[in-house]
Amino acid sequence: MFVETRRQQKEVTLNKIELENAIRELGPWHHDIEIDGQLSTGKVFSPTGKLEKGKNGGVTLISPREKFTRIVKGLYPDSMQGASFLDCACNAGAYCFLSREFGADRCVGFDVREHWISQAKFVQQHRTFAPVDNVQFHVKDLYDAPKLDLPQFDFVYFSGIFYHLPDPVTGLKIAADLSKDVIFVSTAGKAVPQNPGGMTMARESTTNVMSGVHEMSWFPNGVECIQYLLIWLGFKDIKLFRFVEKKLGRIRMEIVASRTEGRLEHLDGQQLDNKWRWTNWQMEQAKEGIS
Numbered sequence: 001m002f003v004e005t006r007r008q009q010k011e012v013t014l015n016k017i018e019l020e021n022a023i024r025e026l027g028p029w030h031h032d033i034e035i036d037g038q039l040s041t042g043k044v045f046s047p048t049g050k051l052e053k054g055k056n057g058g059v060t061l062i063s064p065r066e067k068f069t070r071i072v073k074g075l076y077p078d079s080m081q082g083a084s085f086l087d088c089a090c091n092a093g094a095y096c097f098l099s100r101e102f103g104a105d106r107c108v109g110f111d112v113r114e115h116w117i118s119q120a121k122f123v124q125q126h127r128t129f130a131p132v133d134n135v136q137f138h139v140k141d142l143y144d145a146p147k148l149d150l151p152q153f154d155f156v157y158f159s160g161i162f163y164h165l166p167d168p169v170t171g172l173k174i175a176a177d178l179s180k181d182v183i184f185v186s187t188a189g190k191a192v193p194q195n196p197g198g199m200t201m202a203r204e205s206t207t208n209v210m211s212g213v214h215e216m217s218w219f220p221n222g223v224e225c226i227q228y229l230l231i232w233l234g235f236k237d238i239k240l241f242r243f244v245e246k247k248l249g250r251i252r253m254e255i256v257a258s259r260t261e262g263r264l265e266h267l268d269g270q271q272l273d274n275k276w277r278w279t280n281w282q283m284e285q286a287k288e289g290i291s
Contacts, residue, residue, distance in 0.1 A: 019126060020044050026119050028057035028209070031064055031094035034129040041092070041123065059210055064094040071241070071256070072102050074267030075155065075182055079103040086153040088142055088175045089161035093120030093135070099155070101130035108153070110138040110145060115209050141213070142171050145178075152180040159186035159254075162226075163219050164204065164212030169229065176233040182263065183235065186254040189220040191245070196222025223253050227272050230257045237261050239269035 032042025032049030042049030051061035081103035090109025120137045156179040165171040190200045199218040205211045235257035242254040
């Protein structure tokens with residue numbers, strides 16, 4: 001039975017100073033999460049709950065509430081009541097806590113790093129700002145997620161993980177197979193205009209808490225890469241929610257997709273084609289007889 005309430009956890013009541021000290025000891029934090037009406041995990045370090053990574057142990061401190069609220073309002077205009085939510089690579093669990101706050105009946109998050117799950121469980125133990133029951137967290141590699149034997153979820157969140165994977169196609173398929181309605185994909189990329197549907201290999205640290213654990217990784221070359229993968233995975237309604245161009249050809253894209261056409265009607269963003277289109281690069285390759 002999926003119920004995890006505060007009563008099932010070890011009761012530990014900390015005063016404000018003890019909470020702040022505990023939050024500092026669990027740092028660095030990536031998510032600013034409200035603990036009560038006055039204290040949040042980010043505001044222990046910054047009045048705004050935000051910090052550049054150079055001032056936060058190499059980890060950017062973000063406040064997830066505003067953007068996530070926009071996404072949820074576009075998908076569930078009234079409430080998330082009755083919906084289930086899964087966060088793959090959940091970090092400290094901010095999106096699970098927000099989903100439960102917005103009415104979701106069941107929320108699950110997993111992350112490969114115990115550092116983040118320890119933070120999530122700490123927040124769950126001490127958060128009085130909103131309900132924390134029916135929320136579960138696991139230390140688990142995405143590739144081992146099928147071992148959790150999870151059911152399908154209405155809303156699957158796949159943020160900040162695609163470009164940390166040695167096989168992102170398999171990784172995205174694992175997440176997509178767990179979505180019966182909507183998936184949100186947020187990923188960094190490296191722009192390659194001549195082949196936006198492809199990917200670029202990279203190597204990354206296996207010890208940095210914001211990196212993956214497999215050393216090899218792949219960056220999508222453009223929006224088309226994620227778009228075509230989502231089409232292949234059976235999604236019928238696809239929107240580009242956000243796209244940012246950065247220095248040195250770096251990009252960031254956020255794409256929302258649903259298995260039902262018209263489902264994203266109320267969500268902000270640019271509508272993307274749900275049919276496969278050859279890129280100019282692919283057409284040139286085809287002309288040269290290379291497939």
